[in-house]
Every structure is written in C-alpha cells, then in structure tokens.
Amino acid sequence: MSMVVVGSVALDTVKTPFGEAADALGGSCSYSTVAARRFAEPVSMVAVVGEDFPADHVAFFDERGVDTSGLVRTPGRTFRWGGEYGFDLNTRETLFTELNVFAEFKPELSSGAQDCDYLFLANIDPTLQRAVLDQTRKPRMVVMDTMNFWIDGARDSLLETIARVDVLLLNDEETRMLTGEANLIRAARKVLELGPRVVIVKKGEHGALVFSREFTFSAPAYPVELIYDPTGAGDSFAGGFLGYLAQSEDCWDPGAIRRAVIYGTVMASFTVEAFSLDGLAQATRPQVEERFARIREMANF
Amino acid sequence: MSMVVVGSVALDTVKTPFGEAADALGGSCSYSTVAARRFAEPVSMVAVVGEDFPADHVAFFDERGVDTSGLVRTPGRTFRWGGEYGFDLNTRETLFTELNVFAEFKPELSSGAQDCDYLFLANIDPTLQRAVLDQTRKPRMVVMDTMNFWIDGARDSLLETIARVDVLLLNDEETRMLTGEANLIRAARKVLELGPRVVIVKKGEHGALVFSREFTFSAPAYPVELIYDPTGAGDSFAGGFLGYLAQSEDCWDPGAIRRAVIYGTVMASFTVEAFSLDGLAQATRPQVEERFARIREMANF
Numbered sequence: 001m002s003m004v005v006v007g008s009v010a011l012d013t014v015k016t017p018f019g020e021a022a023d024a025l026g027g028s029c030s031y032s033t034v035a036a037r038r039f040a041e042p043v044s045m046v047a048v049v050g051e052d053f054p055a056d057h058v059a060f061f062d063e064r065g066v067d068t069s070g071l072v073r074t075p076g077r078t079f080r081w082g083g084e085y086g087f088d089l090n091t092r093e094t095l096f097t098e099l100n101v102f103a104e105f106k107p108e109l110s111s112g113a114q115d116c117d118y119l120f121l122a123n124i125d126p127t128l129q130r131a132v133l134d135q136t137r138k139p140r141m142v143v144m145d146t147m148n149f150w151i152d153g154a155r156d157s158l159l160e161t162i163a164r165v166d167v168l169l170l171n172d173e174e175t176r177m178l179t180g181e182a183n184l185i186r187a188a189r190k191v192l193e194l195g196p197r198v199v200i201v202k203k204g205e206h207g208a209l210v211f212s213r214e215f216t217f218s219a220p221a222y223p224v225e226l227i228y229d230p231t232g233a234g235d236s237f238a239g240g241f242l243g244y245l246a247q248s249e250d251c252w253d254p255g256a257i258r259r260a261v262i263y264g265t266v267m268a269s270f271t272v273e274a275f276s277l278d279g280l281a282q283a284t285r286p287q288v289e290e291r292f293a294r295i296r297e298m299a300n301f
Numbered sequence: 302m303s304m305v306v307v308g309s310v311a312l313d314t315v316k317t318p319f320g321e322a323a324d325a326l327g328g329s330c331s332y333s334t335v336a337a338r339r340f341a342e343p344v345s346m347v348a349v350v351g352e353d354f355p356a357d358h359v360a361f362f363d364e365r366g367v368d369t370s371g372l373v374r375t376p377g378r379t380f381r382w383g384g385e386y387g388f389d390l391n392t393r394e395t396l397f398t399e400l401n402v403f404a405e406f407k408p409e410l411s412s413g414a415q416d417c418d419y420l421f422l423a424n425i426d427p428t429l430q431r432a433v434l435d436q437t438r439k440p441r442m443v444v445m446d447t448m449n450f451w452i453d454g455a456r457d458s459l460l461e462t463i464a465r466v467d468v469l470l471l472n473d474e475e476t477r478m479l480t481g482e483a484n485l486i487r488a489a490r491k492v493l494e495l496g497p498r499v500v501i502v503k504k505g506e507h508g509a510l511v512f513s514r515e516f517t518f519s520a521p522a523y524p525v526e527l528i529y530d531p532t533g534a535g536d537s538f539a540g541g542f543l544g545y546l547a548q549s550e551d552c553w554d555p556g557a558i559r560r561a562v563i564y565g566t567v568m569a570s571f572t573v574e575a576f577s578l579d580g581l582a583q584a585t586r587p588q589v590e591e592r593f594a595r596i597r598e599m600a601n602f
Contacts, residue, residue: 088483182389184506185524205485206507207519218508218599220519223486258602298519299600301559 001140003040003246004113005032005239006132007122008102009047009057009071013082014275016089018228024276025057026081028122028145031235033066034280035267036120036243038288043243044113046070046132050078050101064281070113076101089227090204109135118246120238123147126154126161133164141251143167143242145234151177163195169238171202184209198257200241202234210261215254219261220299222269222291229275233268236280240267259292266291302441304341304547305414306333306540307433308423309403310348310358310372314383315576317390319529325577326358328380329423329446332536334367335581336568337421337544339589344544345414347371347433351379351402365582371411377402390528391505410436419547421539424448427455427462434465442552444468444543446535452478464496470539472503485510499558501542503535511562516555520562521600523570523592530576534569537581541568560593567592 005028012026029047037043044067053073061068079102082095107128109116114135121129121144129144136142144165150158151174162168168191172184181187184201188211191199201209203221210217241264245251248260269291270283306329313327330348338344345368354374362369380403383396408429410417415436422430422445430445437443445466451459452475463469469492473485482488485502489512492500502510504522511518542565546552549561570592571584 088477176389183526183528185526189526203507206504216524216599217602218521218524218596219602220521223517223519225484225486225490227484255602262602295519296602298517299602301518301520301556301563301597301600 001040001117001246002112002115003036003043003118003120003242004046004070004109004116005029005036005043005120005122006046006107006129007032007120007124007235008079009045009049009053010079010081010102011053012231012276013080013095014229014231015084016229017085017087019275021229021275023080025060026231026276027079028235030061030277031232031271031280032120032122032239032242033061034064034277035236035239035271036246037065038240038267038283038285039243039263040118040246041065042067044070044116046107046109046113048072048074048101048105050074050076053078060277060281070110074101074104083231085230089230092230107132117141118242118251119143120242121145121161121165122235122238126150126158129161130157130164133161141166141242141245143169143238145169145238146174148174148177159194165196167198167200168196169200169202169234171204171234175199175201200261202237204230204233208237208261208265210257212254212257217258217261219258219265220295222265222295223298224269224272227272230272232271232277232280236271237264237268240264262292262295263288265295302341302418302547303413303416304337304344304419304421304543305347305371305410305417306330306337306344306421306423307347307408307430308333308421308425308536309380310346310350310354311380311382311403312354313532313577314381314396315530315532316385317530318386318388320576322530322576324381326361327382327532327577329536331362331578332533332572332581333421333423333540333543334362335365335578336537336540336572337547338366339541339568339584339586340544340564341419341547342366343368345371345417347408347410347414349373349375349402349406351375351377354379361578361582371414375402375405384532386531390531393531408433419543419552420444421543422446422462422466423536423539427451427459430462431458431465434462442467442543442546444470444539446470446539447475449475449478460495466497468499468501469497470501470503470535472505472535476500476502501562503538505531505534509538509562509566511558513555513558518559518562520559520566521596523566523596524599525570525573528573531573533572533578533581537572538565538569541565563593563596564589566596
C-alpha cells in the first residue's frame with residue numbers, strides 16, 4: 001500500500017548538552033519517510049528544498065528506498081531551523097527559523113500521490129494541509145500532526161482540518177491547550193469530539209496515550225538511557241506508526257493500531273540516540289524487533 | 302502475613318479547585334493501612350495523635366479492620382497539615398505544617414509488630430525509620446517512602462536508611478534530585494546501586510516505573526477523569542502495593558510485584574477521586590478488580 005508524507009525537509013542546527021550539529025539533515029518529511037520506509041513501500045515525500053540542498057542528502061533518501069520524485073527543488077535557500085535543548089532535554093529554545101523556500105510551499109501531489117492509500121500531513125499550516133486533502137482521492141487513513149503555533153494562531157483553520165482527518169497526533173501540552181482542559185484524559189476525549197477517529201497523545205519519556213471511541217491504549221516509552229538529540233522524535237513516531245499500518249492487513253484493527261504505536265515508539269527511540277537521522281538510518285530491522293519485544297516485556301503484568 | 306505501617310496520622314486542611322476540607326482525616330499511616338487492609342490481614346498502624354483526635358476517626362479505622370493498638374494518644378494537639386493545589390492539580394503549595402505531637406514521635410513497636418512480616422516505613426525522618434528497623438526481627442519485605450525535604454536536608458541519614466530497605470518509593474523529581482541525573486532511567490539505575498532490590502518511580506498521571514536487577518516494568522496510570530484531591534495518592538499506592546504482596550504466595554516473584562504495582566495504582570485512583578479517605582473507604586472489592594482489569598486492557602498490545 002502506498003504512503004505519502006507532506007512536510008518539511010530542512011537543514012537543522014542543533015545544540016544539546018552532548019554536542020552540536022550544524023546544517024544537518026532534518027525536517028518532518030525526512031524523519032517520517034525514513035522511519036515509515038522500514039515497514040512500507042512505496043513511501044513518497046512531498047516537500048521543497050532550495051538550490052543549496054546537498055545532493056548527498058537526496059542520495060541518502062534514495063538509498064533508503066524513499067521515493068523523492070515529489071521533492072521539489074526551487075530557487076532560493078533551504079528551510080533552516082536552529083534550536084538548543086536544556087540540560088534535561090525536556091526544554092527547547094528555538095534559536096532561529098529561516099523559512100526560505102518553505103515560505104512559498106504549495107504542496108502539489110502527483111497523479112500517483114493523489115491515489116495514495118496512507119497520508120501523513122506533517123506539521124504545516126492547516127490551510128495547506130486541507131489543500132493537500134482536497135487533492136487526494138480516497139486514502140484509507142489520514143494522519144495529521146500540528147503544533148502550539150497553529151493552536152494559538154490559526155485555531156479555526158486548524159479545527160477545520162482536524163475535522164477531516166482520521167488520526168490526530170498531539171503532545172500533552174498541545175492537548176490541554178487545544179481544549180482548555182487540564183485533565184489529560186478528559187482533554188483527549190474532547191479532542192475526539194472534534195472529529196478524528198483516533199487521538200494519540202505523545203508524552204515523550206512517559207510514552208503515549210491512544211484514544212478512540214472503541215478503546216484506550218497506554219503505551220510505555222522505550223527506556224532510552226542516553227538521549228543525544230530529541231529533534232525528530234515525533235516525526236519518527238508518526239512515520240513508524242503509519243508505515244506499520246500501511247503494510248498491515250487491516251489498518252483499523254485496534255490490535256494493529258496498538259502495535260503501530262509501539263513501532264512508532266521504537267523508531268523515535270533510535271532517532272533520539274543520535275543527531276539528525278543518524279540513529280534512524282543505522283537501526284536494523286532485528287534491532288527494531290528487539291526493542292518492540294523489550295517494550296512488550298516491560299508492559300506485561 | 303502481618304503488615305505494619307509506621308507513619309503519620311494527621312488532620313488535613315486541603316483546598317483544591319473543586320472545594321476544600323478542613324481538619325479531615327489524613328496522614329501517610331491512615332491512607333496506607335486502609336488501602337493495605339483491602340488485601341492483607343492483620344494490618345497494624347504505629348502512629349501518634351493528640352488529645353483532640355476525634356474518636357470517630359479511630360472508629361473508622363477499627364470498622365475497616367485496621368489494628369489501631371499501636372495508635373498512641375499523647376497530651377497535645379494532633380499533627381495538622383494544610384495545602385492548596387493549583388488548577389491542574391500538579392502543583393501543591395503547603396500552607397502550614399503544625400507538627401504538634403508528631404514532633405516528639407518516637408515509634409515503638411509492640412512485641413507483635415517487631416515480628417511483622419511486611420513493614421512500610423512511610424515518609425518520616427530517616428533516622429526514625431532506622432530506629433524502627435532496629436526493632437524488627439526479620440521482615441520479609443521492607444518498603445520505604447521519603448520526600449525532597451530529607452533528600453535536601455538529611456542526605457547522609459537518608460542514604461543509610463535506603464541501604465537497609467528492600468523497596469524504595471520515589472517520585473520522578475525525587476529520583477532526579479537524589480542522583481543528580483536528569484535521565485530518569487539512568488537515575489533509577491543509580492538508585493538501585495544505593496542498595497534497594499526494587500525502586501519504584503511514581504509519575505502521577507503518567508503511571509510508575511519499576512526497576513530491579515532482574516526486570517523493568519512500566520505501569521500505566523488509571524485514567525481518572527476527575528481528580529478531586531491528590532493528597533494521599535502515594536500512600537494509598539504504597540498500601541495497596543505492600544498489602545497485595547503481604548497476601549501473595551511469593552512477595553519476591555516479579556509477576557507478583559508487577560501486579561502489586563497495579564493494585565497500588567488502583568487504590569491511589571480511588572483516593573484522588575474524593576477528599577480525605579472517602580474514595581478509598583467507599584471502593585468495593587469488585588470495583589478494585591474492575592479497575593485492575595481496565596488497566597490490563599489499556600496496557601495490552
């Protein structure tokens with residue numbers, strides 16, 4: 001089954017207590033497609049880069065089997081983001097955001113992408129997310145991500161998009177912000193009333209909570225002992241989640257959704273163990289299964 | 302198998318966004334013995350109250366089958382604590398602490414209590430905790446609780462006590478504080494090196510993590526939708542945990558320890574749904590089992 005991701009490809013400059021990386025490959029579309037490709041095929045990116053985007057990075061995607069035909073190169077510089085993490089890696093300060101060519105991003109799906117079975121709308125302007133939805137024919141499952149910036153600044157547009165997707169990803173802070181409800185369980189139930197069939201609340205080191213009308217699932221985090229760089233964890237989670245479902249027999253089976261959340265958790269755990277996409281790229285399929293089994297053992301009682 | 306709890310019996314004045322209670326029954330020994338008694342028998346309290354302590358409260362313990370022969374009444378006023386919780390119930394401000402008769406608390410175990418099989422050392426001065434340990438003969442399992450106050454102010458004494466107990470309860474903040482380690486997994490492993498066989502890191506709405514040399518267990522929280530008053534949650538957890546183990550065949554079996562953590566979680570969930578011990582007192586055994594099953598269903602994948 002085919003999967004498409006619409007999002008950003010960026011050059012990230014990241015400082016953490018363990019070191020720093022300048023102009024390293026990043027962006028939601030990069031993390032999520034590489035994570036998804038461990039499970040599904042074909043996986044296609046829809047994104048934009050500038051003239052300065054290194055050919056090596058395109059080769060990196062190609063070598064990992066990600067379809068880059070929808071990665072458009074336009075005049076100008078690539079989207080750049082800079083951030084610094086505090087000592088416990090739970091706080092992040094954005095040092096700079098240079099949108100560059102991303103400012104004019106108007107995602108256009110190829111004929112093949114319009115027919116995709118699985119769609120991940122990574123964190124971009126909710127109006128653009130709807131413009132993408134308008135181009136699709138009949139995807140089996142649409143997953144969307146967002147951020148506090150849109151909850152604060154484009155609430156009505158965001159709610160309109162949320163009403164049209166199947167699965168919404170939020171972190172705990174965003175869940176409370178979107179609903180004005182301090183209790184996370186009640187907040188998540190309120191989000192369900194906005195339209196999505198499934199709401200996934202990502203809690204970082206505390207795992208994730210999954211809510212649907214049919215079931216509630218509490219997923220543990222993988223016990224990562226050395227977090228080098230949390231950047232891309234959420235997108236790796238999304239890619240692993242939807243990539244696993246894209247190759248499963250029935251993407252709406254609650255058991256499959258639960259397992260997909262664990263595979264998403266596993267992919268995120270590899271990402272945070274290194275800078276950029278290094279951790280994700282190095283993880284082998286047996287290592288993925290090993291971590292899945294480890295989480296199962298940890299959650300068993 | 303017999304279980305003894307050494308801790309406080311207090312009159313609490315609590316304000317939450319949902320209301321307030323003045324001079325309500327509280328204290329670590331109260332919550333933990335009532336929770337434990339749902340599983341184990343006999344469960345005995347070792348604590349002190351003043352002349353003003355209502356006879357009704359003693360009757361409350363007696364009616365619930367808690368052995369109050371070790372509840373000493375001395376001249377003076379009962380320990381009083383006042384606190385206020387913020388709107389999301391995650392922040393707590395202590396409004397006042399009147400130690401009163403608790404300031405002179407020198408726990409003395411009866412001959413029967415000295416022979417106890419299971420001992421919970423609730424949060425008191427670590428020097429007093431050791432004085433209690435010195436009076437016991439050969440308990441099968443000793444569980445201790447503590448707080449930031451002792452980590453900050455009585456570190457050496459605390460470390461000496463920690464080295465002598467089997468199971469240490471901490472919250473996530475205390476785990477980081479005790480070890481100076483931001484990563485919770487590494488922090489918990491460092492705590493294990495201080496001596497206990499099992500370290501339980503309580504994370505409130507995020508559940509609990511259990512670490513031993515043999516296994517790691519990630520326990521979900523029970524999805525409480527209306528938290529009225531978090532006071533006593535940790536002690537109810539401890540009581541449910543040790544009470545369950547006190548009646549199990551092998552308290553050191555990893556499966557029993559995992560289940561005990563879930564029963565502790567269930568007892569805490571009843572406590573936070575009402576003021577004082579009201580939630581705990583009203584919970585029926587079928588309701589306890591229902592919540593246990595609900596958590597199992599939530600964690601399953």
